[in-house]
Amino acid sequence: MDEYDSEPIRGLPADLPPGEFILWQGAPTRRALALRVFHIRLIALYFAILVAWNVASALYDGHPLPMVLTAGAVPLIPGAIVLGLIWLYAHLIAKTTLYTITSKRLVFRFGVALPRAVNIPFKVIAGAGLKTYRDGTGDLPLTLAGKDRMAYLHIWPHARPWRVNKPEPMLRGIADATEVAETLAGALKAYMTDPDPVRLTEVSGAEISGAPAPTADLAGSPAR
Structure with missing residues (x-):
């Protein structure tokens, strides 16, 4: 594993030796990372359950409709922030990653x-x-x-x-x-x-x- 500051060839820390050549280069997709690395669907489901729980609790307590809607909206803000950060991190990983297959x-x-x-x-x-x-x-x-x-x-x-x-x-x-x-x-x-x-x-x-x-x-x- 090497750390480096420049790429003489995209994705490679040094020039290829004589006789070696690139066969394929590619990167992970943002969606795949978000779904299977960070499990964004499960996290979204968690916040959806919180919304449903708050709404059900407000209805059970007999609160008026505006308070029910407010209670349901409370988890939406942190949920949106968390999901947005996950998607952003998946995007950054996909953007900065490159896999290379050479000979x-x-x-x-x-x-x-x-x-x-x-x-x-x-x-x-x-x-x-x-x-x-x-x-x-x-x-x-x-x-x-x-x-x-x-x-x-x-x-x-x-x-x-x-x-x-x-x-x-x-x-x-x-x-x-x-x-x-x-x-x-x-x-x-x-x-x-x-x-x-x-x-x-x-x-x-x-x-x-x-x-x-x-x-x-x-x-x-x-x-x-």
């Missing part, structure tokens, strides 16, 4: 206040997964080989949930996740069979599962 590694650039970059060479990737959602976005968690580890809090929210002891970095909430998974699977397969990146352009329709380690088990199932 030899993945690079995560993120950090709202202080940009950081995490380089994940293909040689340390033991496996990759794919989980897609109905809106077309998806998550691609990565399993690292051997004793290679990253601190969970250092890469959050770009980490698989609840994998704290051995964190798994994750491309989170990306659009067209299936196509990105195919790109990653092809790059991993090309790297395993021949580290020469020139031949990577010949790989198409790469197998998404069943490859030897490092595996690319990217057969995702839509989430409900």
Whole structure:
């Protein structure tokens, strides 16, 4: 993990070495982050319950309609502020994050206040997964080989949930996740069979599962 002040190439802290090239770049969507990282729907439901409770209590106590409406409106102001802040933070994370797949590694650039970059060479990737959602976005968690580890809090929210002891970095909430998974699977397969990146352009329709380690088990199932 590196901190840096400039990007000679967008999303990368340094120029690419000779023979390495970019295959794909993308970022998480604001909506995916708000829904699946910050659970904005549950928070909205919480404030909706508070509104309903205040209204029901005012009606039960026999208050006039203006007081009932006032009681129901009381939770709306803090609710709107909280939901607005969540959406703003999701927007900032999406805006400052960029995932890059090259012919030899993945690079995560993120950090709202202080940009950081995490380089994940293909040689340390033991496996990759794919989980897609109905809106077309998806998550691609990565399993690292051997004793290679990253601190969970250092890469959050770009980490698989609840994998704290051995964190798994994750491309989170990306659009067209299936196509990105195919790109990653092809790059991993090309790297395993021949580290020469020139031949990577010949790989198409790469197998998404069943490859030897490092595996690319990217057969995702839509989430409900």
